[in-house]
Amino acid sequence: MPEYQSCYTVSNLNSQIRNLLEGSLSDIWVKGEISNFHHHPSSGHMYFTLKDENGELRCAMFRGNNQYLKFKPGNGMEVRLFGSVTVYEQRGQVQLKVSLIEPAGLGDLFKAFDALKKALSEEGLFDPVHKQPLPKYPKIIGVVTSGSSAAFQDIIHVLKRRSPHVEIILKSVSVQGESSALDIADGINEMNQFGQVDVIILGRGGGSLEDLWSFNEEAVARSIFKSDIPIISAVGHETDFTISDFVADLRAPTPSAAAELSSIPTEDIYASLGEYKVDLSSVLEKIIERSWVRMDHLETRTSLQQPQKIIEAQSDTVSNYYQRIIQVMQTSKKNFVNKTNVLEKQLIGLGPSQVLNRGYSIAYIDSGEIIRSSVDIEIGDPFTLSTGKGSLGAEKTSDL
C-alpha cells in the first residue's frame, strides 16, 4: 500500500507535468491537418486542433506570432508547425504553443521558389536589358501549352475574333506533374529550332501552387532566357506569379490577355496599309510637282534655241500630263501604278536631257553663264561644253 505523504494536489501535478513536457518537448516541428480553426476576433489569438489519422493535438497561436502570416490558415489545410508543448494547467490540457506555421509540402515549394528567384535574379536573368521587344505585326504565333487545355482554347478564341489573319502553331506539352518542366523547356527550344514563329505564348490556366510548379523550375527559366523568339508568359490567374513570368520578355495576367498582347487586330493592319497608301501617293504627288516646277524653271532660264522651242511647244502637254497624274492619284485607280510608269517615261522624254542626248550641247563660261553669242567670249577664253553624257573643257580658237 503506497504512503500518502507524497500526494500531489491537482495543481501541483499539472505544474509538474508542464515542467516535464516543456523541458523536453520545446522548439519542435510537428505536422498535421488543421481542424476546428478559430481566430478569436477580440484577442487575435488562433486556436485549432492539429490531427492526423490517429490523434489530435490542441494548438494555440497567439496574436504576437500570427499577425504577419503570409497565408491564411484554415480547416483541412496540411501544415507544419514550430512550437513548444505546454500544459494549460487550469484544465490539465496538453497543447502546442505555436510560433511558426507554414503549409506542409507547400513550405518546401515556397522556399525553393524564393531561393531560385534570388539566384536567377542575381545572375541577371530578370534584367530588363535582356527583354526582347515583341514584334508589332506578328503573322505566326507559337503557343507552348497543353493542346487540350482551356488556356489554349482561350488563346484561339481571342485570336480568331481579333486577328483572324494570324496563324497559330501549337507545341503541345504537359504543363503539370513529373517531368513537365523539362517538357516545357523542350517545347520552347523546339519552337526556336523550328524558327518560323514571330512570338511565343507560354501559357497555362489557373491552378494551385503545385499545379503551376513546373513554371517555377530552373529548366523552364533557362530555356525562356535562351530563346531568340520573344516570349510572353501567361501562367495561372492574375494573382499568380511564377519564375517564368520574371524571365519572359512580357508577363500577361492570363492566357487570353497574352493573346491580346501578342497580336494587332486585323482591322488595324488594314488601317495602317491605307495610311501608307495615302502617304506614298501624297509624297509622290509632291515629287512630281517639284520635278515639274524645276523643269518650268529651266525653261525660262535657258536660252538654248532648240530645246526651248521644244519645251515651249510641249509645255502644255507637260501640264496636261501633270494634271492627269494628279487626277489619277486622287482617284486612286487600281491601274495607277502602270499609268504612272508610262507617264513618267513621257515626262522624262520632255526634259532637256533627252534633247542633249540627241546631240545638242550647252556652252558655259566659268561663271556658269550660258554663251549666247560668239562674241560673249574672246579668242583664247576657256569654256565648258555640257553634252547629253558628261561635260568637257574647251577653248575659243577663232570666230567663224
Added chain:
Amino acid sequence: MAKKEKNQTFEDALSRLETLVEKMESGEGTLEQSLDWFDEGMSLIKSCRQELESAEQKVKELIKNSEGGYSLKDQQ
C-alpha cells in the same frame, strides 16, 4: 542560337513601307527612283491586303520527327 530565315512577314513589309515613305519624303531620290519606290510600296500594300483577305485562322501543331526535323499537322 542563330535565327533562321523567315518568310516575308507583315513586320518586314510594313517596316519596308515605312522606309519607302521616309526615303521619298527625304527627297534623296530621283524622280525615277521615287516612282520605283512608289511602285514597290503599292505592290507591298497590295500583297499584304491580299494575304489578309485570303487568311483564315489556321491552327497547326508542331511535330518533331525522328530525323530531328519538324513538320506541321493541321489542328481542328
